[in-house]
Amino acid sequence: MALATGKDFIGLVGHTPLVDMSHVVSAGGDVRVVAKAEWTNPGGSVKDRPAARMILEGERGVRLTKDKIILDATSGNTGIAYACLAAARGYRLKLCVPANISPERKHMLAALGAEVIYTSAQEGSDGAIREARRLFDEDPERYYYPDQYGNDENWRAHYATTGPEIWEETGGAVTHFVATVGTGGTLMGTGRFLKEKNPSIQVIAVEPDSPFHGLEGMKHMATSIVPKIYDRGFAGETLFVSTEAAHAAIRKTARKGGLLVGLSSGAALTAAELVAGRLIKARQRGLVVTVLPDNADKYLTERFWKEA
Template identity: 50%
Template sequence: MAYSILDQIGHTPLVEIKQLNPNPNVRMLAKLEYMNPGGSVKDRPALAMIEAGIASGELTRDKTVIEATSGNTGIGLAMVCSIKKYKLLLVMSESASLERRKILSARGAELLLTPGHMGTDGAIEAVYKLVRENPDTYFMTDQYNNPENWKAHYNTTGPEIWDQTNGEVTTLIASIGTSGTVMGISRFLKEKIQRFQLLGLNHI
């Protein structure tokens, strides 16, 4: 029995893909990260960044967690902050879908919208400005630069893949966003496999 939904982050299944694989000499496996409680791989760094902030003393009860995101990191942070009882401010472009805004608000996050034409860069700039002007008010998780992002995957996702394949994994294929997932998993597996291969996929 789990005593917290946060205990269910990680240890996701690894399943073999057969119908989409044209080469019988190659095994294709998929890590089902959507089975994390927040629905994505981003639950891992969300939890890691918050717990590291608490451990370092930088995140205190009188501070609000702040991050620029309208994506899965925001959902993960909203879940973690709700359970650990920290206030959360998510800054995002006003072009973010109404559905996504409703999901984040329902999970307890406060939202700050930035001009749509400025995109993600505008949201990031707004976060840095708020933190500079109010350093005692906010704890910035800073997913794009926080080493706890990739360390979450070095400490959990990589070892899980290694164990689930009995050390037979040779190649990682993963999409690149903040690059935390790819960096953490590949760092771990490169320490285990001499001829490890990495294929990073960029969003268009």
């Protein structure tokens, strides 16, 4: 009799549940809103998908070997994914992270044994990117620098997994795909896959409404270093969400849906509700699909929970 075998970290990534959020966002009937619960990935966020693919790609291309240090810039979730992968596969890891990421994230990175370089909170994620580039340029032989903002394996992870999962789970009935953008990987990869399956699917990007925002992991593209893998012309439309609207959506999701979701998830649901609302108003049918990048575990000390 063969011995039963479990899965390793990478084997647990993906195949996240599709959750019906229609009642939370005041949709239903002919207009439904469903969302991928990405916090069920082993590292707790959607970022396990691209991080796993970028690490595997590095191993295959022999750019990542045991004597190299994995180096990248991240505002948190990718860092946690890398930290899990590096620990499980025996690599050293150095992360450049803005100093104002949540204390929960700092604890997680430390617990997983990552070396963290905190960059200026004033400069946000762009400051972290600049520091990672500087370190890499100083000693390129020492590091494997996946560069999630410029690595095609980032969006390909979603093209290979998130897209096909959504297509299958909706039986091809998806009409709108709504995704928040940080690196743009989720939107580009999933969007490309879905568009190839059915060109009439509408892809909608979600950005913070202001360069100064509290939507961790998201980027206001007009005022940021636009990631190399992100094509701002790809989405048919970009919706801009305020931090306060995302907070309100998070509280509503907790109280009406029994789910504690994270900041970008709140932004995604705000935009999905807007899209669903238009369909309802126009008396059209629709299946709006979005991605909830993480849950609230890392944001429970935030003040917004206490607001009205």
